[in-house]
Amino acid sequence: MSAMESKVIEDLKNALENVDLVSAVSIINIKYLEDTNTIPLNIAITGESGVGKSAFVNAFRGIDNADERAAPTGVETTKPESYPHPIYPNVTLWDLPGVGTSKFPADQYLKHSWFENVDFFIIVSAGRFRENDARLAQEIKKMDKNFYFVRSKIDNNLSDAKRSQREYDEEKTLQKIRENCIQGLEEQGVAFPQVFLVSSFDLHLYDFPALQETMERELPSHKSDVLTLALPKFCKGIINKKKEVFRSQIKYYALMSALVAALPIPGLSIAADLGVLVGVVGSYLFGFGLNKKSMGKPSSAKLLENLRTVMKYLYSGNDLTKKLVVLMLRSLPLVMLCEAAEEGSTWIPCLGIPISFTFIYTFLSSALDSLFVDTENVRMKAFEMN
Ligand SMILES: Nc1nc2c(ncn2[C@@H]2O[C@H](COP(=O)(O)OP(=O)(O)OP(=O)(O)O)[C@@H](O)[C@H]2O)c(=O)[nH]1
Ligand SMILES: [Mg+2]
Structure with missing residues (x-):
C-alpha cells in the first residue's frame, strides 16, 4: 500500500468514526481519485x-x-x-x-x-x-x-x-x-x-x-x-501498469458509492453512480488508447476504426451512455458479485456490505479486464497491419 493510500485510509477511518459520511466521500473523491487527474x-x-x-x-x-x-x-x-x-x-x-x-x-x-x-x-x-x-x-x-x-x-x-x-x-x-x-x-x-x-x-x-x-x-x-x-501507451509493460493503477482505484469508486448510498438523500446514489461509471470507463478507454480522442489525428482514427473490429467488449465501438451502463449492470455474473462482496467486507466492515459497493466493484473490474483484453487484441492487430 502506498504512503498516499495509507493516509487516505487513515483519514477515512477518522471520518467514519465520527459518522461523518459527507467528509468520507470527499476524502476519497478529492484526496485520492481527483488528485490523480489534477496533481501537476x-x-x-x-x-x-x-x-x-x-x-x-x-x-x-x-x-x-x-x-x-x-x-x-x-x-x-x-x-x-x-x-x-x-x-x-x-x-x-x-x-x-x-x-x-x-x-x-x-x-x-x-x-x-x-x-x-x-x-x-x-x-x-x-x-x-x-x-x-x-x-x-x-x-x-x-x-x-x-x-x-x-x-x-x-x-x-x-x-x-x-x-x-x-x-x-x-x-x-x-x-x-x-x-x-x-x-x-x-x-x-x-x-x-x-x-x-x-x-x-x-x-x-x-x-x-x-x-x-x-x-x-x-x-x-x-x-x-x-x-x-x-506515459505513451504502446508497450505491454505500460499498459499493464496503467491497468494496475486503474485497478487500485476501483475500490475507492465502489466505496464512495457505498458511502453516498448511506446518505439520506433519495435518488442521489444511482444518479451519481451512473455518471461516475460512464466517466471511469471513459478514462479506461482514454488510457488504453481505445477511443478516437486518444488516437489523435484523423488518419489514425480511421485506422482505429479498422482496429476496433477486433474489440469484443460490448460498448467498445459505441458511445458509452448511462443507458448502456444500466444494461450492463443487469448482466453482471453472480459469482463476480460474490467475490466483490467479500472484498468489500474487508474494506468497509463498519457499514456492512452495501449493495452498491458490490455492483460498482464488479462492474468496474469486469470492464477493466475486458478492455485490457481488447487493448492486447488491438496491439496485435496493429502489429499485423504494419
Ligand atoms: N534519426 C533521428 N532524428 C531525430 C531524433 N530526434 C530528433 N531528430 C531530428 O533531429 C533534428 C532536431 O530535432 P529537434 O527536436 O528540433 O531538436 P532540438 O533539440 O529541439 O533543437 P533546438 O530547439 O534547436 O535546440 C530534427 O530534424 C529531428 O527530426 C531521433 O531520435 N532520431
Ligand atoms: Mg527544439
Missing part, C-alpha cells in the same frame, strides 16, 4: 541545441512531429514552451531552448524562474555529453531536483554501425555507446550518471522502457501514478 507533474527537457529535445517532447506525449499540437522540430526553439499531455492535461512537458547558445549561455540558463515548478529534468544529447550537460546536471542537483541523461537519435548510430561493422551486433553497439556516454560524464565530474539510449522515432525500443521504470520509481508515490497514466 512538470517534466523539463533540456540539453544543447539540435539534439532532439522537441522531438522527444512530442514522442513522450504520443504525438507525431507533424501533428498540429506538436512542438516544432528541425527549427530552433527560442524560448521555453509548455506542452500539456493530450489526455492528462495536469502533466506538462517543457520544451526548453538549447543551452550554451549566445542567447542562453550555460551559466545563466538555469537562473530563469521557469524551473521552480519542474519535478525533474531530462538532459538530452545526440553525441557525447559535454561540459554544458555536466554543468546543467550540477545546477539541477543544487536545486535538489532529479535528472536523467538521454542519449538521443540512437537509430542513426545503429544504421551507421550496420553499414560499417562486418558482424553487426546491436546489443554490443548499444553497450559501447552507453559506456562511452557514462565515461564522458564521469570525466566531466558527474558521479554515477544514469544514461538511457533512445530514439524518438521508435520510443518503445532501446532504453526508454528502463527510463520509464526509473522515473516512476524515483518520483514521490502520489506523482508516480500520475506519470504512469500519462
Whole structure:
C-alpha cells in the first residue's frame, strides 16, 4: 500500500468514526481519485541545441512531429514552451531552448524562474555529453531536483554501425555507446550518471522502457501514478501498469458509492453512480488508447476504426451512455458479485456490505479486464497491419 493510500485510509477511518459520511466521500473523491487527474507533474527537457529535445517532447506525449499540437522540430526553439499531455492535461512537458547558445549561455540558463515548478529534468544529447550537460546536471542537483541523461537519435548510430561493422551486433553497439556516454560524464565530474539510449522515432525500443521504470520509481508515490497514466501507451509493460493503477482505484469508486448510498438523500446514489461509471470507463478507454480522442489525428482514427473490429467488449465501438451502463449492470455474473462482496467486507466492515459497493466493484473490474483484453487484441492487430 502506498504512503498516499495509507493516509487516505487513515483519514477515512477518522471520518467514519465520527459518522461523518459527507467528509468520507470527499476524502476519497478529492484526496485520492481527483488528485490523480489534477496533481501537476512538470517534466523539463533540456540539453544543447539540435539534439532532439522537441522531438522527444512530442514522442513522450504520443504525438507525431507533424501533428498540429506538436512542438516544432528541425527549427530552433527560442524560448521555453509548455506542452500539456493530450489526455492528462495536469502533466506538462517543457520544451526548453538549447543551452550554451549566445542567447542562453550555460551559466545563466538555469537562473530563469521557469524551473521552480519542474519535478525533474531530462538532459538530452545526440553525441557525447559535454561540459554544458555536466554543468546543467550540477545546477539541477543544487536545486535538489532529479535528472536523467538521454542519449538521443540512437537509430542513426545503429544504421551507421550496420553499414560499417562486418558482424553487426546491436546489443554490443548499444553497450559501447552507453559506456562511452557514462565515461564522458564521469570525466566531466558527474558521479554515477544514469544514461538511457533512445530514439524518438521508435520510443518503445532501446532504453526508454528502463527510463520509464526509473522515473516512476524515483518520483514521490502520489506523482508516480500520475506519470504512469500519462506515459505513451504502446508497450505491454505500460499498459499493464496503467491497468494496475486503474485497478487500485476501483475500490475507492465502489466505496464512495457505498458511502453516498448511506446518505439520506433519495435518488442521489444511482444518479451519481451512473455518471461516475460512464466517466471511469471513459478514462479506461482514454488510457488504453481505445477511443478516437486518444488516437489523435484523423488518419489514425480511421485506422482505429479498422482496429476496433477486433474489440469484443460490448460498448467498445459505441458511445458509452448511462443507458448502456444500466444494461450492463443487469448482466453482471453472480459469482463476480460474490467475490466483490467479500472484498468489500474487508474494506468497509463498519457499514456492512452495501449493495452498491458490490455492483460498482464488479462492474468496474469486469470492464477493466475486458478492455485490457481488447487493448492486447488491438496491439496485435496493429502489429499485423504494419
Ligand atoms: N534519426 C533521428 N532524428 C531525430 C531524433 N530526434 C530528433 N531528430 C531530428 O533531429 C533534428 C532536431 O530535432 P529537434 O527536436 O528540433 O531538436 P532540438 O533539440 O529541439 O533543437 P533546438 O530547439 O534547436 O535546440 C530534427 O530534424 C529531428 O527530426 C531521433 O531520435 N532520431
Ligand atoms: Mg527544439
